[in-house]
Amino acid sequence: MGLLKTKEAGIEACAIARDMQTFDLLIEDMEAELGERWGGLDFSDGLLYLGSDEARGLKFITVAVDKEDEKDLTPVSRLISAAVAARIKVILVAYDLSPAALHELLRLGADDFTPYPLPEGALHEAIERISRPATPTLVASGGPSNVSRAGIILPVSGLAGGVGATTFSVNLAWELALQGDESGLKTCLMDFDLQAGSVSTYLDLPRREAIFELISDTDSMDREAFSQALLSFNDKLDVLTAPADALPLEILTTEDVTRLLDMAASLYDFVIVDMPKTLVQWTETVLQRADIFFSILELDMRSAQNTLRFVRTLKAEELPFENVRFALNRAPKFTDLSARGRVKRLAENLDISLELMLPDGGRHVLDACDRGLPLADTAPKNPLRKELSKVAKSIMELTQEHAKAKGEL
Ligand SMILES: Nc1ncnc2c1ncn2[C@@H]1O[C@H](COP(=O)(O)OP(=O)(O)OP(=O)(O)O)[C@@H](O)[C@H]1O
Ligand SMILES: [Mg+2]
Known part of the structure; x- marks a missing residue:
């Protein structure tokens, strides 16, 4: 379909659909917004075009999808992923699409969305939104590079699934982001659980293609590339989700992990890392770099046995045991005396101290996870939230110590 105008016309956008003629109102709106500076393509030509040099000048594409496309979303998904990888903004135009299909396409990283037939002014507004310099979802690269960051590295690892x-x-990352906001302290959350990572689910963020590119080539990673791979949650917390496809944990080498941690530490005051629950080659790297390594367990045999093994490994390999803080999740209430006795015996048997006691937050916790929101937003008075807020506060105090220590050097 030769709707694509020549380069001299200065193509700024493309409208892509299985059959563009089905979306005649979109054609009218594109003309009203862009005059001659756009072109129409079908999915396969669109995909080819996005891979070409000419596509670099594009400000955005619209991808129009209707019920017919729902039978097989693959061509649409490929197209959106290609645009995201090429850092071209995507406006999704959906005609009578099921919520599930819509959700799936938005998760791939479409930047904006409008229904079809387009409401008056909807395309114009969508273009305005995606053209703002710092879009709410993408993290603008870095800020001034001379700001010195505390770079406190806080990995979190579950001792059982x-x-x-x-x-x-x-939730700890979000509490740090909230508490640090006023004083300009920046927090970043990285999901290193490459297979089962659920940070994106718990914060309702898409998993972006760019992440695979980033972690598979950390050698050439710069600030720009790193920042581009992050997504912002509510403008306060920057998140590196797990990649779109589940990957073997060994895809990350110790060098990759060092580079990613170094980069994050240079740009952020707090770096929370959600670790996979299995010990991998690079667990040691993270342990060595950690300011505090949180190990989460529950009051059951599985946790107890894994903790025992973990402690033995740490001691045998002379890993920095002193940086590990054990946190007992779903800890029994003070009033439950027999359970408190079991907690005490557990700690004694394992020869560890359980420094953090995290209460059971009940159904609210699951609800918050399902809604893709932190507890602070959905249930601020929840006992688990209150405890995590306290943990964040004590970490905040660490920054002051760091700052002091730097001043004394
Ligand atoms: N203190 C708590 N009170 C109530 N519910 C909780 C609490 N902690 C976690 N949960 C719930 O337990 C479930 C598992 O939690 P989560 O996904 O954080 O575990 P995980 O250790 O990361 O699991 P995985 O091994 O899959 O990575 C979730 O549904 C969560 O809502
Ligand atoms: Mg997890």
Whole structure:
């Protein structure tokens, strides 16, 4: 479909659909907004075009999708992923699409969305939104480079599956982001659980293609590339989600992990890392770099046995045991005396001190996770939230110590 105008016309945008003629109102609106400076393409030509040099000048594309496309979303998904990888903004135009399909396409990283037939002014507004210099979802690269950051590295690791490591990471990161906001302290959350990573689910963020590129080539990573791969949650917390596809943990080498941590530490005051629950080659790297390494466990045999093994490994390999803080999740209430006795015996048997006691937050916790929001937003008075807010406060105090220590050097 030769709707694509020549380069001299200065193409700024493309409208892409299975059959552009189905979306005649979109054609009218594109003409009203851009005159001659746009072109129409079908999915396969669109994909080819996005891979070409000419596409670099594009400010955005619209991707129009209707019920017919829902039978097989692959061509649409490919197109959106290609645009995201080429850092071209995407406005999704959806005609009678099911919420599930819409959700799936938005998760791939479309920047904006409008229904079809387009409401009056909707395309204009969508273009305005995506043209703002610092869009709310993408992190503008860095800020001034001369700001010295505390770079406190705080990995979080569950000692058994499902003990609450991600809930801890996400909510602690958000508490730090809230508390640090006024004094200009910046927090970043990285999901290193490349296979099962659920940070993106708990904060309702898309998993972006760019992340795979970033972690598979950390050698050539610069501030710009790193910042571009992050997503901002509510303008306060920057998040590196797990990649779009589940990857083997070994894809990261110790060098990759060092580079990623160094980069994050140079740009942020607090770097929370959600770790995979298995010990991998680069666990040691993270442990060595950690200011505090949070190990989360529950009051059950599985956690107890894994903790025992973990402690033995740390001691045998002479890893920095002193940086590890054990946190007992779903800790029993003070009033539950027999359970308190079990906690005491657990700590004694493992020869560890359980420094953090995280209460059971009940259904609110699951609800918050499902809604993709931190507890502070959905249930601020929840006992788990209150405890995490206290943990964040004591970490804040660490920055002051760091600052002092630097001043004394
Ligand atoms: N203190 C708590 N009170 C109530 N519910 C909790 C608490 N901590 C975690 N949960 C719930 O337990 C479930 C598992 O938590 P989460 O995903 O954080 O665990 P995880 O250790 O990261 O698991 P995985 O091994 O899958 O990575 C979630 O549904 C979460 O809402
Ligand atoms: Mg997890």
